[in-house]
Amino acid sequence: MILRDLAHTRSGDKGDTSNISVIAFRQENYELLRKEVTAERVKKALGAMVLGAVERYELPELGALNFVLHRALAGGVTRSLALDIHGKCLGSLLLSMEINSSP
């Protein structure tokens, strides 16, 4: 199972910082997401694209997690040489993360 089977994501940008929200399609899968989709795993999944730390905020009532990725946008929208200067695609890339659904 991959993250896309359980959740949807949206990416946003502020300067050189990206955020990716991970939102459960079904509330009952929130705990599984909370257990599996840790800040460490997100940092590892995005690898060399995220130079700084990754923080996670929990929003249990929305069944959502919010990840803040520091130094993830090659300097930010105004000076990045990247094609995707806003990092709009980052959340979609994260959807391929493997999720271990066995208890």
Next chain:
Amino acid sequence: MEQGADIVLTGRAADPSLFLAPLVHEFGWSWNDWDSLGRGTVIGHLLECAGQITGGYFADPGVKDIEGLADLGFPFADVDREGAAVLSKVAGTGGAITLATCKEQLLYELHDPTQYITPDVVADFSKVRFEQLARDAVKVSGGGGRAKPERLKVSVGYKEGFVGEGQISYAGPGAVERGRLALAIVKQRLARLGREILDLRLELIGLDSIDGNANGAQAPREVRVRVAARMQTQEGAALVGREVEALYTNGPAGGGGATQSIKPVIAVVSTLVDRAQVRPTLHWEGVE
């Protein structure tokens, strides 16, 4: 607005403030009623990207299907005095307002959900609740706020050279290898120009231009070479695209569709200044 303005134009302002101001005007909220200002900011944040809450930046066929994107309707909110609202869109337009579109937009460009900092209020998004009342009608409630920050964010633009870019495509068997050879050639040529390269990016669109970790496990049928470099001068930046275009005749087999561009870079750095240093002024135009 109290003095009768029909239209208010502002310089750079926080996006949700454009929605908060008319709410404060209409309901007579105090500028230190932090919970109301926080709830108004939640509503403003949900509306500020227009189509992003009605199905734009959302559709993913087979997983998150949205109908009528070519006729995407924009949202509006019916807000009550307590700062709860029903989000909806004009009947007959495309798109959808669902719990999922609302949750995505609430968390868009958000860091700590308990501290969404604007010049008006530090809004708390962490306790916001959504309820689907009907098709394309979602109630938003909850949310709050704390005292506005003492300092304001200032974005300073500065000139930071020029970016020159060139692209060219390769297809068929060996496309990735020919693309990589093309990148290596251009890299060598640029190093020989005797000009300082402030920043350089060499990549294959279709393989690793977005996913910086792609290892090419599945070779695509086509790739597009992309070289982008920041240089001190416009003349220097122009050389980047020319080196890529030269790949037509001097590079790997079958390079097609070369393009090039140059653009000046106005970079932005943000800092904070004491609020007291900023004095808002109002100018009236067209007053009879």
